Amino acid sequence: MKVVDSYSRVVRLGEGLAATGCLSEDAMGRAITALQACAQKMLRRPLRRILAVATEACRQAGNGAAFIQHARDITGLPLRIIPAREEAELAMESCTPLLRAGDRRALLFDIGGGSTEIAWIRREGGTASLIGYVSLPLGVVTLAERANLCCYTPKGFDTVVDEVAEALARFDRVHCIGQEMRAGGVRLMGTSGTVTTLAGVALALPRYSRPLIDGKVLDCEAADQALRDLFALGRDGLRSHPCVGPERADFVLPGCAIYAAIRRVWPSSCVTVADRGLREGMLQRMMREEGAAPRRPPFTARHAAAPLS
Structure with a gap:
């Protein structure tokens, strides 16, 4: 796969x-502006297929479906709201190439803006399948906006960790994940701005670098120390940090609290960091389906994927 163009904006849809x-x-309004920019980029190329999806914010919102229809009308993009299971499957599809020999299971987490997705994955003969998944309505934006809750204080941070850990423990009891992890052969994998930021801090990068992060197997003790370092920075320090910046400063510590809960429920010696996720899963699925199907005539507008959350 060769990436010919890429575009990303933080729109805080939720x-x-x-x-x-x-x-x-x-x-x-912010989301429509970003989608219009995506549409303009796509129209410059001879596309055969477009896949454009929306996730948790639109699933939750009472006006989510109406917004998606409005966005379709304005941009011409074939947007649709996907269910949580499909979102988990797409993330799995993008991240399973990072699994290694001996990995019989994987626990994949994706800490988003409006929710956190956990995928419990079986690997057999080089093929990965989804055993189970859970979508928690707890994300970095929703937590950052909560009244009387501040992840910048030890008490507020611990409150979030306790709440998320309780929800994760219910999922663990269904699938006996902790027991499987203690037996070995289970890889903990994370795909989100939170875990990639922790990796950037742990590696002391002068600026964020995807080639140095994607697929990195990070010692969990190093990740935990990076979390403590970020917590000690405070708001101003996070805004000026080269791996965080002003756009994401308010969301890093809520994400770290969710990560800490994951670590509490499912202790592991290391975590594989994936700077890939929904978008890459969409692209891989399109290319696989395109290879299996008859070629279509080109759109007047090659493959394009646009996830919205």
Whole structure:
């Protein structure tokens, strides 16, 4: 696969969702602006197929479906809201190439803006399949917006860890994941801005570098120390940190609290860091299906994927 163009913007689509149950006008405006930029980039190339999806924020929002229809009308992109299981399957598809010989299971976590997805994966004969998944309505944006909760204080941070760990423990009891991890052959994998930031800090990178992060097997003790270092920085320090920056400073510690809960429920000696996820899974699925199907005539507008969350 050769990437010919890439575009990413932090739109915070789920901003205010927890309080109102709906997407806000400002958030929808930011998302539409970003989607228009994506559409303009796509129209410059001879596309055969477009896959564009929306995830948890639109699943939760009372006006999520209406927003998606509005976005379709304005941009021409064939957007659709995907269920949590499909989101987990796409993340699995993108990350399973990072598994190694001897890995019979994988526990994949994706800490998003409006939710956290956990995928429990079976690997047999080079093929990965989804055993189970859970989507928790706890993400970095929703937690950052909670009244009377501040992850910048030890008490607030621990409150989030306790809440997330309790929810994860229920999923663990269903699938006996902790028992499987103690038996060996289970790889802990993370795909999200939280875990890639922890890796960047642990490696003391002067600036974030995807080639140095994607597929990195990070010692969990080093990741835990990176978490402590980020917590000690405070808001101003996070804004100026080269692996964080002002756009993401408010969301790093809520993400770290979710990561700490994952570590509490499922202790592991290392975590594989994936700077890949939903978008790469979409691309891989399209290329696989394209290879199996008759070639289609080109759109007037090659393959393009646009996830929205």
